[in-house]
Amino acid sequence: MFHPLYKNDLVPMLPLSEFQKASINNLINDINDNILILENNHCLCGNNNTEKDIIISEKDRYGIPAQQLICSKCGLIRSQKKFDDQSNIKFYKN
């Protein structure tokens, strides 16, 4: 049985400025309000048996909830979710 190295506790792994904290709050709100849409990020190897993938972290270094997985078939590490195309444009534009 594997357990994630980092639980989703919203605690960042590095010191953040007030601007960064506000930006992260805006990002999480935009995701919760469906302004930014997340979709499943399938492994490049085509593995459809994702329930056996191993969760290595439930957050990123900024404390943003984002599951990181190891593919059970090929070992590639990836984010479980990614922005859809329109959300990706909005994110990097703003």
Ligand SMILES: [Zn+2]
């Ligand atoms: Zn894979």
